[in-house]
Amino acid sequence: MDLVAQLRTVVPAEHVLDDPDVVEGYLQDHAEWAEYGKALAVVRPRGTEEVQAVVRFAGEHRVPVVPRGAGTGLSGGANAIEGCIVLSFEAMDQVLEINPAERLAVVQPGVVNDDLRAACAAQDLWYPPDPASAPWSTIGGNVATNAGGLCCVKYGVTRDYVLALEVVTGRGEVVRLGRRTAKGVAGYDLCGLMVGSEGTLGIITEITVRLRPKRPVERTIAGYFDSVVAAGEAVSAVSASGVIPSALELVDKRCLEAVDAWKNMGLSTEANVVLLGRVDTPGQAGEDEARTVLRCFEEAGATWAALSSDEQEAEALFDARRLAYPALERLGPVLTEDVCVPKALVPEMLARIEKTAAAHDTLIANIAHAGDGNLHPLLITPIGDEDAKRRAQAAFEDIIADAIELGGTVTGEHGVGLLKRGGLRREVSPAVLDLHHAVKTALDPLGILNPGKVFTTTA
């Protein structure tokens, strides 16, 4: 009996897909340039026991297991490995509990981020982590990558909201990590360790997240700047002002032009760079904060800046920010960078990116969670232009090197996956990599969980 036939004896046969045309759709995420292999099969489990059965099967047969949410990742973390089983969580998509008294929710990993947020909002509760992929990406994927988002400059990232996890370890055991209480220090923070481990330490089967009360109303401050460097200086000024904005996003002219070319919003004629700030402190204090942000914009040399009194106008600007990525994709494959630098060095890093673009004759657009120092230079290469791709790859390496030189990190929120494996090795010391290997071996002694990703090697 071949492996797939055997697999169909340990989980319901109809949950195992091996039609090559169907499997093809599960082999990669949205990371440009990242390699992927052919999967043995895709399993769409309906519950924890099926996940456990697959992991045990994989252990017995030494088959790699690759967990997958919606496949919206940007580092190749969910890409198939030759001969692997892809575990796709699309059928484990239930919100199991929303508890207003404890302000927590319990979900299956396949729940889409926006769906959880909507379910919470219906009860006047708020799940803050808001990656730009929120309409499609799943909570399981968000947890696996420790996803960030727009509001995390004030409200933190996914890890800050994960209270507890049910996980199938590489040993094939089901464990519950973390807790439902507000605090707790009984034992090591293995729950937090799982968050951001990109499927290499355990397969997440249930997630308990902390919620906040209903989201407060936001005020928007928009600023137009002549240069990314001037905009970067405005960002540093906001950070130094003591105001913690609930969003501080940067969009450059190349993004605006692409959005205009697609949606005709008329943005690119007015600005080289747009900064979008938001504050959500209620009442007069919020009004004061908004004016402080406005003053930071103006003093950094904004050509135009205003408090938006019109929520629709503000939303249109944020829509342009959200549309930047798909708009740029119309120009060719987009490689999304994800470096994060100290906040005060945002202007310097943006200036270096401009120099890199010129040095390698590469089209680089910029969007950024600027308030966090988390920059997303977008490298665009025309389809089929191999020379442009080589130049872009050189630019990619330079950006990573610059971020490390400035005391930053090679990945702020997308994860290491495949694309940042080299960057990770440059960022951390050999002794720290040794600790990673030791922890990996401790939790996945057979090396079957997403091998070849992050820092691990394929067997």
Place this chain on the structure above:
Amino acid sequence: MDLVAQLRTVVPAEHVLDDPDVVEGYLQDHAEWAEYGKALAVVRPRGTEEVQAVVRFAGEHRVPVVPRGAGTGLSGGANAIEGCIVLSFEAMDQVLEINPAERLAVVQPGVVNDDLRAACAAQDLWYPPDPASAPWSTIGGNVATNAGGLCCVKYGVTRDYVLALEVVTGRGEVVRLGRRTAKGVAGYDLCGLMVGSEGTLGIITEITVRLRPKRPVERTIAGYFDSVVAAGEAVSAVSASGVIPSALELVDKRCLEAVDAWKNMGLSTEANVVLLGRVDTPGQAGEDEARTVLRCFEEAGATWAALSSDEQEAEALFDARRLAYPALERLGPVLTEDVCVPKALVPEMLARIEKTAAAHDTLIANIAHAGDGNLHPLLITPIGDEDAKRRAQAAFEDIIADAIELGGTVTGEHGVGLLKRGGLRREVSPAVLDLHHAVKTALDPLGILNPGKVFTTTA
């Protein structure tokens, strides 16, 4: 050459103390009933390289190493193990950097919490974690136990503020974990794993913490209640109201009486239980929040409740809360419990503690970070009364069992140390304990770091 003499060859001889009278002062923390052994010596390192030298020496000679901050712990985590080297960080007490632009500080582990807070305040910055031990406890100890405090109901615990650590691992290597940027997902969260690991995974030699802007002004709401259960219901009501208080503390009559007996503040004649709430949202929104908390107190049956317009009066009430522990210690040895339960079950847990006190004829006073569900029943036994001690030990076990039964944890913020080892085994599954052992072995293969604590065994 004996071991101490050899030790004096690897670190400056004057940093090694072995005078028994001096060493005696380093053998235990503030945990009642917790056993401790005789140390081989105390080393007071002046820098990372001395810590590394001690850990390497300990590895070669298979001598346990027990790291120690101020010794204010309440679980025995810093208690000496027979034949160990105590590493006391009192001489590594420098604030190395306060960086307003990045809103971070870098400190040595021996810096006292209040000293860091004062240094930050001088630059209009704020380090929130505020354990009641803040005037004495060190940041190193706070990190080792993932200490909580009064404001963590709104601002989170120590782990939420630790950006990066320098650590000497059990392998004797110096590693830097974490980062200085606001976000980062390059590799596993080994920095977070170290936080709360109680000295069993690595010895912390430098700490980078996240800061917040200057602390906002707080409003205080005080309420007097006839019963702990009524006060518990007020706590649940606040939690359900959507207001996140910046403190929500409970102090019961036994504490008030002890404080009165000592300081004559006249509190215990007025209330059986005092709830102290604070909110720090600025402006009218904060005023509205304070009124909501007040209404929650009143609707839960407060016999008296008021917004304090007088900051001195409010401080006096919080002083009484802080004085409760030393005031009770005047009555006899105090064992501090530290259970944490789901917020909605605070009234139920408080009722069970009352029953336990009666059933075992044990004096139990209550202080609580009530807004977190983190309760500190204080078990007081008259000095030398062995029967009272046996009854109190039975009460202690019942409280742990009740907390677990209610879906809570055996330790909210003090750590497992020695006292909660049995509780940890009851709280987590054998598979989770196996993961703990695997991680411990991965990072401390020789088992020299604080053996016998949390879940580990002495060699």
